[in-house]
Amino acid sequence: MQTVSSAFDAAYWQGRYATAGRDTWSVGRITPPLQAYLDQLGVGPQPRILIPGAGRGYEAEYLHQRGFRHVMVADFAPEPLAELADRVPGFPPENLWQADFFQLAPTEPFDLLIEQTFFCALPPALRPAYAQQCAALLRPGGKLAGLLFDTPFAGATEPPFGGSREEYRAYFEPYFAFIHFDTAYNSLPARAGRELFICLQKL
Known part of the structure; x- marks a missing residue:
């Protein structure tokens, strides 16, 4: 099974989170495109949601505040998970996973995976494996949504590593139907026109 490159291991990410100015991808809150998407979700029956490479976990915090209780957060580094636990004391500690995304093998599949700056944090060579692992973690009909x-x-x-929608489409097509795959209309000003909002459904 694939694993995250040793060049960007847990120690690498712990160092970036712990060093001022080295986590510039984080805007300190949930971003508008994801907030708008999550606002459409109903809370019952409770979906199982995974946020891989979640960093400081603002999406998990937002979902928790809205009443979602089956939200799992995975990150390689301990620092952002500890920060989320301190910031949101009611968040279930058993749902905070310090783990390699590519090694996750939960007993139950997920209904939804949320993507926010994890894909761009991976070495590009791992992108095909990312798409495959997302599909493996979702139930049939489950969704992968994010930016x-x-x-x-x-x-x-x-x-972060960039890319193009044409490149990305090739990774996801073997596993997903494309519900939405277009430029985000409500990005933060600094990212306007440079973000692709995706909502993909497992085949």
Whole structure:
């Protein structure tokens, strides 16, 4: 099974989170496109939701505040998970997973995976494996929803890594039907026109 590159292991991410100015991808709150999507979800029956590579977990915090109780958060580094636990004391500690996404094998599949800056944090060579693992973690008909950078980051040697919708489509087509796959209309100003909002349904 694939695993995250040793060049960007837990120690690498712990260092980035712990160093001021090294987590510039984080905006300190849930982003408008994901908030708008999550606002459409009903809370009953409770869906099983996974947020992989969740970082500081603002999406998990938002879902928890809205009454969702089966939200699992996975991240390689302990620091952002500890911050989420401190920031949201009521969040179930058993739902905070310090783990390699590619090694996850829960006993129950998920209804929804939320993507927010995890895909762009992976070495591009792992993108096909990411799509495959997302499909493996979802129940039939389950969804993968979130944001991808629809812009190249020329010369990037460390995350975030960019790309194009044409490239991404090839990774997901073997496993998913495309419900929505277009430029986000409500991105933050600094990201306007450079984000692709996706909602994909497992075949």
